[in-house]
Amino acid sequence: MKCFFKKTHGLCWQSLIHSLGVLIYVIIVAMIMSNGEKLFGKTDTFWSPIAFLMLFVSSALITSSLVLGRPIYLYFDGKKEEAIKFLFYTIGWLFVITFIVFLSLIF
DSSP states (O other): OGGGSGGGHHHHHHHHHHHHHHHHHHHHHHHHHHTHHHHHOSOOSTHHHHHHHHHHHHHHHHHHHHHHHHHHHHHHTTOHHHHHHHHHHHHHHHHHHHHHHHHHHHO
16 A cells, blocks of 8 residues: 555555544534433424534535545645545545455454
């Protein structure tokens, strides 16, 4: 895998850290959603769907910042090749992490 060659070594591990950040954030949100009734009580008010949608929008912002933030910064800094590599490394790590999560559900 090219990720472990010396030239792209730093990009590879930085993208792994960003992917793990997405995983940690998803775990936190999943824990909140799984224990929502314990944390907030059973409520079916006007504010419940608003809270859910705000969480959804915030989650999209946070995860897109973790996945796209650094590549966009690198791209506008003139490091277009590094930006593309970083993006694809991050996507690759996310696929690996997702595969591991699904494997853990099977076994």
